[in-house]
Structure formats: C-alpha cells, structure tokens
Amino acid sequence: MATKAELIADDVERLHRKGMGRNEIARELGVAKGTVTTAAGLRGVEFDRAQTVEATEAFIADARASRADLSLRMLALAHRAVGAANQALADGEGGDFRNYVVGAGVAQDKHLALDQHVTAARSLSDVDAWTAAMLGRTPDEVLDTSAVSDEDIAADVAAMMADAWQPTAIEGTP
Numbered sequence: 087m088a089t090k091a092e093l094i095a096d097d098v099e100r101l102h103r104k105g106m107g108r109n110e111i112a113r114e115l116g117v118a119k120g121t122v123t124t125a126a127g128l129r130g131v132e133f134d135r136a137q138t139v140e141a142t143e144a145f146i147a148d149a150r151a152s153r154a155d156l157s158l159r160m161l162a163l164a165h166r167a168v169g170a171a172n173q174a175l176a177d178g179e180g181g182d183f184r185n186y187v188v189g190a191g192v193a194q195d196k197h198l199a200l201d202q203h204v205t206a207a208r209s210l211s212d213v214d215a216w217t218a219a220m221l222g223r224t225p226d227e228v229l230d231t232s233a234v235s236d237e238d239i240a241a242d243v244a245a246m247m248a249d250a251w252q253p254t255a256i257e258g259t260p
Contacts, residue, residue: 090117091124098125108133157200164193 094115101111108126112119126133171186 089124091121091128094121095125095128098122099129099131102126102131102133153200157197160193160197160200164190164197167193 094117097115098111101114106114108119108122112122115122123133167186167190171183171190174180174182174186
C-alpha cells in the first residue's frame, strides 16, 4: 500500500515546476507540509529556503523590537504610577498611594527584566544562538544591533518619560 507522500509525489513535482512553494502546495493538495516535504524528497525536488531564512530573520528582528518597546512602555508606566502615588499621598489617599507604589514597583521590575533580555541579546541569548545555528549564520549576523544606537534608545526613553510624567490614574485601577 502506497503512503500519502508516494501518492502525491507526482503532483508535488508538477506544482513545484509551476513555481509553487511547499506551503502553497500543501494548501492546494490539502495535506500537511511535512507530507509535501517527504513527497518532494521522493522526486528529488528541493524548495528554496531563502524565503524561510528571510522570514525567520524578520521574525527575530520584530520580536527584539517588540521586547525593547515593551520595556520602554513598562518604564513609562512606572513613572506614571509614581506620579499618581505622589498625587494620592498629597490627597491623603493612603490606600491608593500603596496601590500606585506597588504598581510602580512591578512595572519597574518588568522593565528591568525586559531590559536585561534586550541587553543580553547583544551577547546572544540561548534562543538567538539556536536561531543562528539553524540559519547557518554567525551570532553577529543574526544580532546586528547597529541600526539602533544607545543614544536613540535614551532619546526614546526620555520622550516617553516626558509624555508619561503626568500624575494621572492608571487605567484599570480604582
């Protein structure tokens, strides 16, 4: 009895010659991507991995930027909470003061944790090391952080702090 991969091997080869990629062929034939890969191997068909590499690199860069952005947002939130705590203290609202101080501490802690991860990316985290190995690249090629200077990051933090330094209530708090 023939396997599913053996049954679709001719179709995979034909669709590949038409310029279709592995995922597109899998959708067209209604089979798993792994089945297409197996069928392609039976016919000596190889798929261009350049798009996969580019997509992976873009995903890594997006994730790194997202962590940096979230870190800055947590720092801004900590500053807003401190401002709100000061206002609560001035208004004699001891319970609100405590809540804001705790919120500021948590936001600052999360900022530091994210900042450590972003900074560690420059020295290569385990995930980035694995990704570099999977891409057949050096860690420096994967972690090129030259596009963002420390001065740019400092300016962004200063701008966010200036915008956030308002003694206003934090959404979702009493």
